[in-house]
Amino acid sequence: MNTIHHRIGALTESTEPVYEALTTIDGLANWWTVDTTGDASIGGKIEFRFPPGGFDMEVVELEPGAFVRWRVVDGPPEWIGTHIEFRLSRSDGYTIVNFAHTGWAEPVEFLSHCSTKWATYLLSLKQYAETGTGSPSPDDVQISDWD
Amino acid sequence: MNTIHHRIGALTESTEPVYEALTTIDGLANWWTVDTTGDASIGGKIEFRFPPGGFDMEVVELEPGAFVRWRVVDGPPEWIGTHIEFRLSRSDGYTIVNFAHTGWAEPVEFLSHCSTKWATYLLSLKQYAETGTGSPSPDDVQISDWD
Numbered sequence: 001m002n003t004i005h006h007r008i009g010a011l012t013e014s015t016e017p018v019y020e021a022l023t024t025i026d027g028l029a030n031w032w033t034v035d036t037t038g039d040a041s042i043g044g045k046i047e048f049r050f051p052p053g054g055f056d057m058e059v060v061e062l063e064p065g066a067f068v069r070w071r072v073v074d075g076p077p078e079w080i081g082t083h084i085e086f087r088l089s090r091s092d093g094y095t096i097v098n099f100a101h102t103g104w105a106e107p108v109e110f111l112s113h114c115s116t117k118w119a120t121y122l123l124s125l126k127q128y129a130e131t132g133t134g135s136p137s138p139d140d141v142q143i144s145d146w147d
Numbered sequence: 148m149n150t151i152h153h154r155i156g157a158l159t160e161s162t163e164p165v166y167e168a169l170t171t172i173d174g175l176a177n178w179w180t181v182d183t184t185g186d187a188s189i190g191g192k193i194e195f196r197f198p199p200g201g202f203d204m205e206v207v208e209l210e211p212g213a214f215v216r217w218r219v220v221d222g223p224p225e226w227i228g229t230h231i232e233f234r235l236s237r238s239d240g241y242t243i244v245n246f247a248h249t250g251w252a253e254p255v256e257f258l259s260h261c262s263t264k265w266a267t268y269l270l271s272l273k274q275y276a277e278t279g280t281g282s283p284s285p286d287d288v289q290i291s292d293w294d
Contacts, residue, residue, distance in 0.1 A: 002150075002152075003149075003254065004152070004262070005149075005151070005254060005258055005259035005262050006259050006262050006263045006266075007256060007259035007260040007262075007263055007290075007291060007293070008263055008290050008291050009290065009291025009292050009293070091292050092292040093292070094291055094292045096291065096292070098256060098259055099259070100259075107150065107152060109154060109245060111152055112152035112153050112154035112245055112246070112247075113154040115151070115152050115153050115154075115262065115266070116153040116154055116155055116266045116269065116270075119153075119262070119263045119266030119267065120266070120270075122263065123263075123267075123288070123290065126290070141270070143154075143155050143156065143270065143273070144154060144155050144156025144241055144243065145156050145238050145239040145240070145241045145243070146154070146156070
């Protein structure tokens with residue numbers, strides 16, 4: 001199994017703004033994709049849509065201010081059954097997000113693409129938590145021919 | 148062993164500007180760190196320095212226009228002995244860079260940090276190849292308390 005890892009830090013007074021951005025439909029729509037709908041509570045399903053397609057996530061774990069875990073229930077075949085997690089902590093005035101997208105069967109080129117895209121979205125999350133304005137799709141960073 | 152993967156595409160007419168940016172001291176100084184010195188030919192050693200420290204790489208493989216591989220010979224303990232590779236190809240008008248930083252012994256938090264930083268530097272490489280201006284250290288993207 002292969003994993004995408006990232007770590008960013010947002011200059012916020014507590015983990016709350018970041019946790020809110022990960023656990024409410026409005027928050028998610030402000031940094032990942034404006035077309036976010038569904039139910040962000042445990043057991044709920046969130047639908048994320050982008051111009052080329054999208055992902056459906058089941059919310060499998062929530063620990064207030066500290067941890068979020070989703071399971072991918074629909075989307076590209078390489079994503080289905082993988083898990084996405086955000087672990088929050090505090091360090092030196094920053095809210096640290098340790099991110100992992102686990103369970104990729106193979107280290108395909110699409111994993112590499114998604115790894116770079118995740119970095120751009122996590123920097124959008126940082127920007128949103130710090131300033132109230134992120135860069136969600138369709139105004140996200142274009143990184144290649146794969147968007 | 149754990150690997151960082153990324154994929155970006157630069158809108159260039161051939162792989163040459165990207166290959167040049169990866170295999171000359173001047174090219175490297177324009178997207179990774181301005182403080183780049185050494186010998187970028189096969190068997191040579193390149194010294195990359197940043198405000199908090201740096202890395203020494205031995206150039207172990209060069210395939211013109213197509214492939215670059217370095218071995219880390221000095222730097223943070225987690226990096227020593229790891230390999231960094233850039234595989235170039237063409238797709239739909241883009242020069243694609245498939246990047247891998249292989250051989251991490253453990254998926255430590257520092258790997259997650261470096262994964263996100265690599266994404267920002269690879270986007271600097273893309274910008275440099277496309278426009279002639281990148282964002283090398285010390286004008287790189289700050290992502291957290293770890294710089």
